[in-house]
Amino acid sequence: SSSDTTSDGVTKYDFTNITRGDLLSTVNNLIKSGQMSLDESSSLVLLMGPKIGLDGSNIDASDEKVDVFSALKQSIAFNNYTGNTTASEYDMKALNFLQKLQGNISGLNIKA
Numbered sequence: 001s002s003s004d005t006t007s008d009g010v011t012k013y014d015f016t017n018i019t020r021g022d023l024l025s026t027v028n029n030l031i032k033s034g035q036m037s038l039d040e041s042s043s044l045v046l047l048m049g050p051k052i053g054l055d056g057s058n059i060d061a062s063d064e065k066v067d068v069f070s071a072l073k074q075s076i077a078f079n080n081y082t083g084n085t086t087a088s089e090y091d092m093k094a095l096n097f098l099q100k101l102q103g104n105i106s107g108l109n110i111k112a
Contacts, residue, residue, distance in 0.1 A: 027048060
């Protein structure tokens with residue numbers, strides 16, 4: 001699941017401590033359900049997929065935990081520093097969208 005499950009079976013979004021694989025499935029679900037636009041998700045691509053090894057190979061990093069907010073803030077700072085305002089705007093779109101979801105309920109685990 002994409003987040004922490006509380007004792008009452010409620011799952012909440014937590015983008016400060018999410019695996020790359022869970023981020024990928026969460027973003028895909030948000031896009032499919034029409035809640036998130038491709039513009040809002042484009043900055044997240046590097047945080048979701050496999051890592052590229054020095055030899056060009058794909059390294060499965062789906063279990064690696066990431067702090068999406070921290071990564072986006074670093075990217076914004078870097079893009080602002082290098083004058084890449086377009087990339088910075090995409091980073092802001094992703095950050096603003098995910099901050100609205102942070103701590104919201106992402107699912108219910110109904111135990112029979």
